Amino acid sequence: MAENVTTTPLDNADGDAVSGVEIQLNEVTKRYSGQREPAVDSFTMTVPAGNIVVFVGPSGCGKTTTMRMINRLIEPTSGKITIGGEDALSLDPDQLRRRVGYAIQQAGLFPHFTVTQNIAVVPGLLGWDKKKISDRVEEMMDLVGLDPSVFRDRFPRQLSGGQQQRVGVARALAADPPVLLMDEPFGAVDPITRGNLQDELLRLQEELHKTIVFVTHDFDEAVKLGDRIAVLGNQSKILQYDTPDAILANPADDTVAGFVGAGASLKQLTLLRVHEVEMTQAVTAKTSESVEEMRKRIDARGGRPFGLVLDERGRPLRWVHKRDLASGRRLSEAGRPVGDLVSKQSTLQDALEAMLTEGGGVAVTGGRGEYAGVLEMETVMNKIRELREEHGDGADE
Template identity: 75%
Template sequence: MAENEEVSGVEIELEHVTKRYPGTRTPAVDDFSMVVPAGKIVVFVGPSGCGKTTTMRMINRLIEPTSGRITIGGDDALKLDVDTLRRRIGYAIQQAGLFPHFTVAQNIAVVPGLLGWDKKKVNDRVEEMMDLVGLDPADFRDRFPRQLSGGQQQRVGVARALAADPPVLLMDEPFGAVDPITRGNLQDELLRLQTELKKTIVFVTHDFDEAVKLGDKIAVLGNQSTILQYDTPEAILANPADDTVAGFVGAGASLKQLTLLRVRDVELQQDALTVTDDETPASVREKLQSSRKHFALVLDARRRPTRWVHVRELTSATSLANLGKPLRDVVSLQSTLQDALEAMLAEGGSVPVTGARGEYAGTIQLDTVIATIQQLREEHTNDEEVPA
């Protein structure tokens, strides 16, 4: 992030924080100290039971520390009224934790309502947040959680966490309960949001690949939240601090470098023929024939890619509506090259790429990813050959 870009997040500092439960001989979290930089994503990764969730929950005092000091934007979190504190911190959890008898709009409006915002301001904010997380208010605002997919529920959960514009967002394995493709899309969505919002985010996961993809910095934690290594993903992949961290990195560390490179880092192709929903099949067929292509990419009114249509399907059709093959997977500029490779395998070819608000930005080709992998391997081999 450039130095002059505005950051809405604030620094979090934990100093010698310990949590000891009554009747236990060893603390759940022992003397934990860390600075979380303003406007960055810091990921806590470690095995189940290591204390990572307990540590994160002490930031918003869902769990009260036994000792130590926590400051948020310079304010002592332990001296603030707990309700005031929590309204300044967004919180997103696994399976969204939505109120089942509230509509989507009512769920998102909870904290602004508690803060006493007027009705118009709340309604405007609900619509803004739904649009931000890619849910059309006209379609979704009056639905109940049970009427949403898992991925849609998580989007509502993130919108609710951000509704009052808190500087800090805590995320406790928020994407752990959805399928891999949806999980990848939600990760991309979070990265896209972060480029706009620049919150301070503490994210808990047990998935090291997720940590590498999302984190500006990663804290690899051992028992009692002992910090085994706290550094950038690049540094941890290149130089694990010890055997335990190396175990998290796992085999194929050089291939994991694909998760450090984003689609925005490589050249996109602009060779796909794009058409809009309102064009006639005859005009699309003419465009395909004149450009000697077989497929056209259909964009909606907001220039978001929706499906591929083949020239054969246009012969007797009277409208583009419902024609073509819906896209199974789309990647964004925030997606990793590993995501792009997986999407290509699912789509069977090049994959459309979307920009900041889901608009079409180009396509990424398999040749591009293969060339990047070969370059990474060559660099990795050369690094290993250089004598110390």
């Protein structure tokens, strides 16, 4: 069902970083005593190394049970599971779980541990020395966009929901496992934070190339994140297992079509990333510069009388109109704060939603939050027209 891939050992003798490995599930079944029907019935799938594979299906269909059998949080009744060619059912369960990252909804952080202590849990269990653990914690916090100097000693109750989820992902990746299991990890946060966390995961995956099995009930999330999607029915029956664009274009049956829903052209926006379309460049200045300098740059550019104020790390901070640039004001106080942002990894669907909130173009950021450009409403609307013409559904929205 999946293309041939080269697999590597689950870890290596030197403890060096490893990339994702292939997962194979063969005739995996889970039966609970007292129930006539199995919760999962003869589930067979290959998860290619370095891919994000998303399990999507209705509540109670068995998708979480199936995922949890991979790291044996739930023991299979029968069948075979291999990770990187190694029989997962022959390993000590605790050792297996230390080698497979696991991130869940609401992060699941230890409430009486600091951020540092939470991230350090698995490296500590693996016997890493203190300096290696400290270095790794700092590296992981930076990787997920949390400033160690600000957050390392905070407790979970002192973090927002989105920050807690970032710590949860950092903890899951701290020991550099080749496989990451994610059980609806972003389901308990607000839509804007959820979109940002999805973007962050895609950015991390671009750097790390892990094998990720991701469970969700949200088909739009599956389309955005998945290299492949497995649409599951009752007992984890695989209704369709394919790339997002193939499922959108050719749903296997009426049940899958129900997940896809109407409006294929707009759903195609979820397959397109911001970095794939043309961005414009705003007039910019950093907070340390003067309002006079910003005014000169806007005048020199001509056209729209707007500019974007950046902080000293180059991150978007405030939108300013020329009329906001009165002498004697500081740029850090001029104009209005930037609201919604999107990253280069964001989908055009995310960008469209941000534009509707912002009331126009939206600022785009790079991997570390630095300013990358501005995406205009006209660009996205032109892309929607192209997609409608391509799919012949101009009247379905």
